[in-house]
Amino acid sequence: MTHLPLFALFQVADPQLPPTEGIFLIGTVVKMFIVFSVYMVGVAMLTLAERKISAWIQDRHGPNRVGYGWLQPAADGLKNIMKEETYPDSANLPLFILAPAISFIPAMITWAVIPFASPLPTPWGRIDMVVADLPVGFLFCLAISSLGVYGIVLAGWSSNNKYALLGGLRSSAQMISYEIAMGMSTVCVLLLSGNVSLSTIIQQQATMGWNVLLLSIAFFIFLVSSFAETNRLPFDLPEAESELVAGYHTEYSAMKFSFFFIAEYANMVTASALITSLFFGGWDIPFTQWDNLPPFTVLKTVLTLGVFLTKVLFFLFFFMWIRWTVPRFRYDQLMSLGWKVMLPLALAYITIIATVVLVLDRAGVARGPVYGAILFGMNVVLAVLLFVVLDRGRIVSPAYSRLDREEVARLRDMSVRNPALTEKKA
């Protein structure tokens, strides 16, 4: 190709250097369109994947009629567009209409800052495979993802329905509680990378080892919190169909209902991409430095894109797998897990990691594989300690926990001394 004279006409810049501003703008618009379309199609296919996986887990076949199942999302979409939209008389209409969009848009915007492949060399210069490589990328993610709760709360409030309102309330309590643990767990990532740009975080993991090994407990906290943030089981209390009909979207019908559905899956994709970027090296191919180093080629871009998508798809599968395995938490269990376990754990972990980083830096250990190995060893010890010592039935709920023997004796003693406490009124 390079020997064709035609190609030389288009060769206006060094493929390995950043492009000019005009090309940058055009490239960004093209990327926006591609990412948006792939994302929307992907979210549609996820609804199918969820139904298929749930079916397989329950020994069923799942949708297999419309185009052998593959056109099921299209059929669902068509149905939802054609259906009648109902508006409750007492609803606050402007907010009622706005809420689905508010819950959906933040999930999409977050994708703008997630790098999904190594840079692509083109005749017009090197194009970064991220829609907008913001220097504050990670902070942007946190800021935008906390907006998602507005959609749900507004939907619950504006419907003027007690179930919807309860769903909205729960969702706000849940998302705010877990957002704190989530933010705290990512502080450790920032401590290691020393930068909030997602590209830098990925580069750091490429050299030092994936953060899931270096910061296992932060990963665990982030994973659990992201389940809570996306309202997926076991944290789907805002929906809780057995208690709240359908939670915050009880009053919604047709495409507006569908938008909440899309928003849920969009949130899942975003959470998976964030887990991948922060803890699983983003588009980094493991066990090789070949993909991170210039010169960048088209082959590298395609391979890293494939690796990134594999990781994201694995986490999407993981989300669904968990959903069809674990039952829903009770509200008090949810709160006690969030505030009494996750938050203190995240804070303690920050302290430990900060200390270790400080000690290692003082000792003059270079940030590289050795640094990673030391952190990994420490994490194995911490994880074993955490899951052996802490998981004595205390993690989730006092109702299931092993009671202190003295406490039991005290309670029994009390009930003997005061029969009125236990006896029923005649």
Add this chain to the structure above:
Amino acid sequence: MTIGVKVMDRPVEEVSYVRATLSGMALTFKHLVDPHKVTVQYPEEKWDLSPRWRGTHRMLTTEDGKSKCVACGLCPTVCPANCIKLVPGEDEQGNRYPLVFEIDEFRCIFCGYCQEVCPEEAIHLGRHYENAEYSRDRFVYDLERLSTQTHPVCEMWDPADPKGE
């Protein structure tokens, strides 16, 4: 405060949430990859009906195409749902035959008493259940429709084991 409650002191293996979750995930994954699925792909695959299945009625006919019914009136009498409408008639030789014989499949509870009571073995329940229609009045089956149906009929008991032993 729940003081009178029996306090269980369960061993760690039983109350560990993480272990329970992991074993649950292993179980669901086993089912996920298990190729044996229980769904019957209905229009293509169908269940084998039991010989005693009681479904859509059939009126049996003699070799010359007339219905076996002699309009004795036992089936409308025994019918607990009162869904059989019978108007008897008589020809020149004095043979009784049904002028009108209609079964309302909506009212019918498919108890099988009509088949059991019939002295001529004329009315039968069938091994058949696909009787969807586009209008309600299509569910009243007249004599001609009952006679022209061809699905296998219900055996109220196993002829080899009449007492159900």
